[in-house]
Amino acid sequence: MGAAKSKRVPRAVREQQMLDAAVRTFARRGYRAASMDEIAEGAGVSKPLVYLYLNSKEELFSRVIRRESAALVAAVTAAVEPGAAADRQLWSGLKGFFAHTAERPDGWAVLHQQARTQGEPFAVEVAAMRAEIVRFVTVLIGAAAKEAGCDGELADREVAGLAHALVGAAESLAEWANARTADGTSAFGVSGERERPTAKETAATLMNFVWAGLGRLMAGERWAPGG
Amino acid sequence: MGAAKSKRVPRAVREQQMLDAAVRTFARRGYRAASMDEIAEGAGVSKPLVYLYLNSKEELFSRVIRRESAALVAAVTAAVEPGAAADRQLWSGLKGFFAHTAERPDGWAVLHQQARTQGEPFAVEVAAMRAEIVRFVTVLIGAAAKEAGCDGELADREVAGLAHALVGAAESLAEWANARTADGTSAFGVSGERERPTAKETAATLMNFVWAGLGRLMAGERWAPGG
Incomplete structure (x- = not known):
């Protein structure tokens, strides 16, 4: 569902949604324990799309x-x-x-x-x-x-x-x-x-x-x- | 040299030397990047002796x-x-x-x-x-x-x-x-x-x-x- 939905949203908007989800996850789990799965789920997108847009956990x-x-x-x-x-x-x-x-x-x-x-x-x-x-x-x-x-x-x-x-x-x-x-x-x-x-x-x-x-x-x- | 020398030093004293070296290394490198090799070297002992006495990096x-x-x-x-x-x-x-x-x-x-x-x-x-x-x-x-x-x-x-x-x-x-x-x-x-x-x-x-x-x-x- 997330992946299909993501196609209609402009990249800049989608990136901000990913960053919003990442802030929540990093704050709650800490940097090391934070998982890209949880961040993708929080943003309502697929994990590959997070990597495509933001490259790596370090860059995120x-x-x-x-x-x-x-x-x-x-x-x-x-x-x-x-x-x-x-x-x-x-x-x-x-x-x-x-x-x-x-x-x-x-x-x-x-x-x-x-x-x-x-x-x-x-x-x-x-x-x-x-x-x-x-x-x-x-x-x-x-x-x-x-x-x-x-x-x-x-x-x-x-x-x-x-x-x-x-x-x-x-x-x-x-x-x-x-x-x-x-x-x-x-x-x-x-x-x-x-x-x-x-x-x-x-x-x-x-x-x-x-x-x-x-x-x-x-x-x-x-x-x-x-x- | 370290391993030979370590045999003459009581365990309690040796452990404090290891902790002293660990404090220096953790402070300078951070917990994740700190290496047990550097800690052992700083304490003048072998790495196996650090593991024998203090078990793991987490416990140290x-x-x-x-x-x-x-x-x-x-x-x-x-x-x-x-x-x-x-x-x-x-x-x-x-x-x-x-x-x-x-x-x-x-x-x-x-x-x-x-x-x-x-x-x-x-x-x-x-x-x-x-x-x-x-x-x-x-x-x-x-x-x-x-x-x-x-x-x-x-x-x-x-x-x-x-x-x-x-x-x-x-x-x-x-x-x-x-x-x-x-x-x-x-x-x-x-x-x-x-x-x-x-x-x-x-x-x-x-x-x-x-x-x-x-x-x-x-x-x-x-x-x-x-x-």
């Missing part, structure tokens, strides 16, 4: 990584208001990030959990995307320090460290907020933590935390080991 | 994960001063974490980058260790809120979110601080970021950030989208 995985990376960067970029104050840019970027990862939890799982550790050439593509986001956040924190008139207070290396901390915090929160049990249902509601937080709530938790911390750092306040 | 990897997880949890636990104020416990725990990951970058790479995504049963062991650390941090943040007399200000779910954010930030910072180029040298000094930060500097960057942010959150301050 590369295409998935590139598509999901581009979608994530596009979502964050579109969310940010260029020219706004640094805090507003950070807030809108965080909202865009958490909204996108909540909408596409499988894409996020492939980028965050699968692609980074499958060696070359996959890890390099995700590392390049992550480095781009870290650079963007570094610039925002630097700009915020400048707006607050205290760019001397925060050394460059500390700004770079804070950007890495913020990106890691966002990744960990996205993983937590989208946690799923083995049967594919939400991990919230079974673990006693009640409902899954919304993307905006998650963004607000992190933004409050980050901005309050940066505000004090820029004011020259430091935590000191007390009695 | 499991043993490495268990040893490195236990060492990390022990290092953090030993660093924390029980009964101290929450901020002091967090500070000493962070110092312990960054000191340990700086001393054992290969062990950290195996736990953080390899084990989490190699499927069952490896991912489960690392997830259990991570959950234990998140629980500990959740308790500390809850205790800090209580000490500050504002446990009503921070909802339980927000405390859980902050703990996940903090753990993710620490993981990302440890990865950054221990970053290595492909040839095994420090990534600092080539990327224009100068020297590698010390464990204490990294802990201080995160502690300042976290504590200042928590302080403001507990005082009821929230970031609000301005004009």
Whole structure:
């Protein structure tokens, strides 16, 4: 049935359906255990057609990584208001990030959990995307320090460290907020933590935390080991 | 030479040497690409002796994960001063974490980058260790809120979110601080970021950030989208 149906669908559309099925399968099974049979079935096509269009499992995985990376960067970029104050840019970027990862939890799982550790050439593509986001956040924190008139207070290396901390915090929160049990249902509601937080709530938790911390750092306040 | 030499060394000592070599190889090559030949050579023993003592690559990897997880949890636990104020416990725990990951970058790479995504049963062991650390941090943040007399200000779910954010930030910072180029040298000094930060500097960057942010959150301050 799948093979007959596939003849009427343009190749570009069919390829996106294959990539959609591949994202689901890679996210749930992992790259190594994912089978081309399951991906073909998920896309409603024959396995030979998947090979004809996308060549190999490696190439399919590369295409998935590139598509999901581009979608994530596009979502964050579109969310940010260029020219706004640094805090507003950070807030809108965080909202865009958490909204996108909540909408596409499988894409996020492939980028965050699968692609980074499958060696070359996959890890390099995700590392390049992550480095781009870290650079963007570094610039925002630097700009915020400048707006607050205290760019001397925060050394460059500390700004770079804070950007890495913020990106890691966002990744960990996205993983937590989208946690799923083995049967594919939400991990919230079974673990006693009640409902899954919304993307905006998650963004607000992190933004409050980050901005309050940066505000004090820029004011020259430091935590000191007390009695 | 290795096989002859191995006869004089007690089994327990020899096994630790094999695990040491395995950690290096898994961290550098990844689990799949790591070869038992390289591990045997690194330990200065014959490959059959590695199989005799540790059975299979899967079991070797499991043993490495268990040893490195236990060492990390022990290092953090030993660093924390029980009964101290929450901020002091967090500070000493962070110092312990960054000191340990700086001393054992290969062990950290195996736990953080390899084990989490190699499927069952490896991912489960690392997830259990991570959950234990998140629980500990959740308790500390809850205790800090209580000490500050504002446990009503921070909802339980927000405390859980902050703990996940903090753990993710620490993981990302440890990865950054221990970053290595492909040839095994420090990534600092080539990327224009100068020297590698010390464990204490990294802990201080995160502690300042976290504590200042928590302080403001507990005082009821929230970031609000301005004009």
